[in-house]
Amino acid sequence: MRWWIGIILICWGRIAWGAPQELDLSVQARQAVEQLLVLPAAETSPAPEAVAEMVRLVRSLPDDSAFALPKRGEISGAVSVFTVNAPFSRVVPYAYHPDVPSYATMPSSIRFQEWTTEAAKEGMRQLVSDLGTPRVVHGIEREVISPNLDTGGYYEYMQHRAVAVSSVSGDPVLISVACQEQPSSVGKRGLVVGEDRDWNYLFSNTVGLGGLLGWVKSYMYEGCSIAVFVPEGDRTRVASFKWLRAGWAGINMVKPEHILAGMRRFAVDFRAVLESPRLPLLAEAIALAKKVxxxxxxxxxxxxxxxxxxxQAQVRDQTFAALLESGKYRHSLSRDELVRLAFLEIWKCRLGRASHTADCSDAVLAACP
Incomplete structure (x- = not known):
């Protein structure tokens, strides 16, 4: 039996031979974290002292650093800090404007992410349009993630989110807190096609994971995250704190190194998009999304x-290959998924990345009224 458990652990995520060092949080930092994590459900504004403490903590951590966090109950946690070579006034609106698809800035992490009410969307439009005014937006999001690099599994869930712009020592900062309080839908099989940096993913409705884990009914049981954006001159420091419990049969298979692997995946593409010299103006990105x-x-x-x-030429999975060749895969796609595929190909072209679309000017959208 032990050999079978070992195979499961290997397949669930890549083994990290050295577990990350645990960050020693001060009493004040622990209190700030707990104060912020209640924001989505409490629907209140963040306490100024909690925001100031989180900013102090983020500024104290080395750039491009990653640590395990103390567990919250039985839930593993981790934090990652990196810097985007782009100003706060560019990074935050791109990341949080509700009319820019989340997969434009997080293509390897997010399939879909959307507020469920127009009131929340309008609140976010106001928030990102005036970063000098303290404001908080509460709401519920539907989120579907991209396939896991190791298992191919992907999940859909609802989460409560609070996004707040505050001022610390005269500088605007943004803190976003999200908590998934109910288990996700059962994990389904997806596929990363080619290299992850190509942003090509396939999705199925088949329950289970890839390889030896095809039988597994896995779930993301619960999780919370805090994202902190702090201006540093012409650059922006970004910190991601996350706690996650996921696995199957009620067993939590998540370790801090698994969380950090996802954070690194997010950071690589987030920086690549926001630092691109070819990144369109925000208004142009919004217009492109609307046209698509x-x-x-x-x-x-x-x-x-x-x-x-x-x-199709890169797919080695026989099931996905057959669906692509027959055309069944394309005809099974929802309109939202067709929009995602079309937008990403044009987006990759505009950013100067590999794309099947040779022409990414408005001519490719000529059929749009």
Missing amino acids: RALSSDRLQSLAQGALSAM
């Missing part, structure tokens, strides 16, 4: 087919 969403179904199918044809 307005495309006819036939035009979306055509753009998606170009992306899927390019992926």
